[in-house]
Amino acid sequence: MMLDGTHQEEMTAGPHSAGGTIFQAVVESAPYAMLLVDDAGEITWVNGEAERLFGYSRTDLTGQPIELLLPDRVRVAHRMLRGAYARDPVPRPMGAGRTLHARRKDGSEFPVEVGLKPVGSAARPSVLAAVTDITLRRRAEADLRHLNKALATANQALRRANAEISRKSEEVESFVYIVSHDLRAPLVNLQGFSRELEFGCARLDQAVAALDLPEAARDQLKTIVAEDILGALRFIGASVAKFDRLINALLTLSRTGTQTYRHDRLDMAAVVAATIDAVRRSTEAEGATIVVDTLPEAFGDATAVGQVVANLVHNALKYADPDRPPRVEIGGAADRQEAHFWVRDNGIGIPAHAFPRLFQVFQRFHPERAPGNGIGLAAVKRIVERLGGRIWAENRDPAGTAFHFTLPCHPPKAQPEC
């Protein structure tokens, strides 16, 4: 806004000339309160916004000291500062670095920003003050500070929770490890002494054969040994074997969690080839086809990624549909963020109810189809996630399953804080 003595004369004299009318229209519609104050500190003119902001009418204000619009506690100081400004009048914001407050007619206070500009002639110096109510801005700033603080607190809580989770997960892993070991000890006895009983039965058979017994008594003894004792031992043996598989599975899983993985640049075509070449010959002899498409490179641990691929291919073949020759397709694509791989089959698919627990340990959804310990997909998920990727599965139309996993396609940055 430009003001000069002429305009000021017009304003103070009354807006009767043509220029004065236009000028007054401009300042009247300004979005901030404007007040003209003379060198004695008296208000000589205000705009409409000033009336609205302070709650005084124009006639109330005109001729009043500017301190009327200030809180009591700063009035004396303001009078002195006003004197200083009058001696060195330059356009500037008022009260740099401090929060200024103004006072309404009803006595309420509000934060303001004030711009000062000397106007008028040397004979009648005046100051034009433009006043903006910054209540909303202050509130927004306070809200922002509050939000920032809340965000910092939340971040801290998140870091603590993360540390707690990784500590807990280490605890669980070492617990699983210890329990698995402790469970093995009694199992070794069950295994070993079951075999001892089998040896005992063999000796009993020999002893019975050497005895001179009636045919019926001999047959009865043989039945007791063959059916009662050895039959029972077969059940014990089967349970022990299952117990053993479960414990080994737990140990494998706890190992998957604690192993340190490499983050090498992987030629995925070579990793996949090394993984499936071993099984390709036998699977193709059984009429299965494994097709490998072009694969993008990725970052990870060759052995671990090989395990992932082997497991998914193995699953694809294991859950083949007996009505059609199995076909497994391995493919991949990469964008700027990550490399994405899939292993697709034309097998029996995943039942809908299985999806939520697909990657959980000891889950088996087709136990009748093939033996297994329910650990494969749980281990695969752990490996993929430890390598910084994701894994998911979907059924295909019209039949079959697709497993997808991602791996980083950039070398890892420095380890994050948590």
Place this chain on the structure above:
Amino acid sequence: MTILVVDDDEGHCELIRRNLRRGGVSNPVVTLHRGEDALHYVRERARQDRSGEPERLLLLLDINMPGGLNGVDVLREIKADPATRKVPVIILTTTDDPREIGRCYDLGCSVYITKPVEAQAFIDAIERLGLFVSIVSLAPVAPAGTP
């Protein structure tokens, strides 16, 4: 040559004894269940053997023994003492977990057997120690299924 089996689980000791017998190993077998007792026994034998043949003892040592001295402690003590350092040790583990096996290697013991101890696994381990001829006294071969 005495075979000293150190395992806190009495069942495991008994199974090892039976399997060795069945496999034709006729050496005397002593079983102990506590690391402290094992260490005392080995030291005592070393003291007695000082004048005679050096390698009169083979130790089958369970790596996991709760409470007191565990297998790792016993092995460390034996390897640290010049009088007992040369006693051959085979580590017994319940799993072929690489962490356990790594622990054995770290302790300077490269021969281990996964429990339950089959006689053949025992004999293989002895061969790996290069001690077969000097240690094992095989009984006449018995038909399978007999003690």
